[in-house]
Amino acid sequence: MFLDVLIRRNPAFIEAAMELHQAGRIPANAYVLDLDAVERNARLFQHEAQRHGLKTFAMTKQVGRHSGFCQAVMRGGIDRAVAVDMACALACDRAGLKTGHLGHLVQIPRHEAAYAGTKLQPDYWTVFSDTKAGEAASAARSASREQNLLARIQTEGDTFYRGHEGGFAAEDIVAIAERLDDMEGARFAGITTFPALLFDLEARKVKQTPNLATLGRAADALAKAGRTGIEINAPGTTSSAVVAALAASGATQCEPGNGLHGTTPLHAVEDLPEDPAVLYLSEVSHHHGGKSYCFGGGLYIDPVFPDYQVRAIVGPEPTSDRSALRDVEIPDYSAIDYYAMIDATGPRPPEPGDTVIFGFRGQAFVTRALVVGLSGVASGNPAVTTIENGFGDQVSWPGAFRP
Structure with missing residues (x-):
């Protein structure tokens, strides 16, 4: 629901998150903050x-x-x-x-x-x-x-x-x-x-x-x-x-x-002064039955809106282009969200390791997702600050801070 406004108003944030994920500095299953x-x-x-x-x-x-x-x-x-x-x-x-x-x-x-x-x-x-x-x-x-x-x-x-x-x-x-x-x-x-x-x-x-x-x-x-x-x-x-x-x-x-990260319901239907400042990042894991499966753990979609077609930007390179958008099926709320299923039709189906970017109005504290801070997006020099769990505790993550 909030991916459209992210693409329009903060494309550099999307691209920075994808670049850092592909460099191994942001783990899959992470809420990322600008x-x-x-x-x-x-x-x-x-x-x-x-x-x-x-x-x-x-x-x-x-x-x-x-x-x-x-x-x-x-x-x-x-x-x-x-x-x-x-x-x-x-x-x-x-x-x-x-x-x-x-x-x-x-x-x-x-x-x-x-x-x-x-x-x-x-x-x-x-x-x-x-x-x-x-x-x-x-x-x-x-x-x-x-x-x-x-x-x-x-x-x-x-x-x-x-x-x-x-x-x-x-x-x-x-x-x-x-x-x-x-x-x-x-x-x-x-x-x-x-x-x-x-x-x-x-x-x-x-x-x-x-x-x-x-x-x-x-x-x-x-x-x-x-x-x-x-x-x-x-x-x-x-x-x-x-x-x-x-x-x-x-x-x-x-x-x-x-409101502080631009994801109240009103932000989805009007351009308000606050810029979108949060996204959810995942990664393609494997293929099955004509779908590309990406890791879950933070696939919480606040039910303030009725059901809608969830979409994500998927690819191996940083992009905020709408051509990278794909339909995604999210597991029912009664299920554990181990994976989400991405449409894999077309000339290049998503491949394992591809970055997946969602625009959720999330509630990170009720998920098992990590939360990653980015500084320097506005200046074109994005960098990870800290990776933390849902209690605000800093965590070490394999590869996240590799030289």
């Missing part, structure tokens, strides 16, 4: 967010919490992360990107709260219940600090992905704020939900969910109760194109993830 483009994207996003008075927390899970990604985001002016879970927070912190927001989407396990409160010391910590609020407060108290808590709220008619449900009753927000304020070591700081924005496929636009109106009603209730300076965290499908609308709705915080 760190120069990430830095540019972060800078333009942060400029837009500051123009509208919004705090920015970068989401890194989609690209495997890669340390180079974190550092590129920081060079672009964003110095805080939103961590989807503790593993995400630890990886970002290790890379130097401090924890701006913790506990949303995934709450912090009980015996990990102490470390979060004393070592990570997040600016904001989302809680779904009094029990979780108490654990956060206790952790902060142990570090002689006061923790800003965001209450995740919900009401009937709000939109949640299955398995994401949870939170306080929005109608009780004033009483909830008072209870959180009464906890030693914590203070009520604001409210959050997810998703506040979603891509509408039929309209080909990003639209507000009912959750955003729920946040607005809760904020009004808090204001009538005399509370000021309430933080409103409203994540979901965040790119520079939606910042103004978020600010107009009352949001004070935004959390770009796919």
Whole structure:
């Protein structure tokens, strides 16, 4: 889905990745990042967010919490992360990107709260219940600090992905704020939900969910109760194109993830300011039954779009030419993605060792793919920075750094 925009707007990135793979410096089954483009994207996003008075927390899970990604985001002016879970927070912190927001989407396990409160010391910590609020407060108290808590709220008619449900009753927000304020070591700081924005496929636009109106009603209730300076965290499908609308709705915080590498759903149908900065790279393994099989492991296609014909650039030499495009069959989601099957018709079928380039809106942290950073694409001197796993740990890879 995102290969077209990669070809049009960042062909040098495709060619650099292919060249480095053919030189043995990028392994098959790897998400590859154009760190120069990430830095540019972060800078333009942060400029837009500051123009509208919004705090920015970068989401890194989609690209495997890669340390180079974190550092590129920081060079672009964003110095805080939103961590989807503790593993995400630890990886970002290790890379130097401090924890701006913790506990949303995934709450912090009980015996990990102490470390979060004393070592990570997040600016904001989302809680779904009094029990979780108490654990956060206790952790902060142990570090002689006061923790800003965001209450995740919900009401009937709000939109949640299955398995994401949870939170306080929005109608009780004033009483909830008072209870959180009464906890030693914590203070009520604001409210959050997810998703506040979603891509509408039929309209080909990003639209507000009912959750955003729920946040607005809760904020009004808090204001009538005399509370000021309430933080409103409203994540979901965040790119520079939606910042103004978020600010107009009352949001004070935004959390770009796919937006920082140019792969929100809106990027697939409109040319937005952010350049595409991630691709998935594989390699042809063998032939069978008129197909060329390429290695899998990271063939995660985010189901934000209905089924579509997956295509890939395939070849032995660096190219971004559309003549190198081939249809690809991806295994069903219920299967382990050991391989994908490439159309092998035509005068030159793909051969073992050929590079395969996909344009996925991926979620690298839920795959077994590696994540590779590239610097120097913009200057014409591309080089691998680090090869890391989905937890942001640097790994050694046979041949990847051979002289």
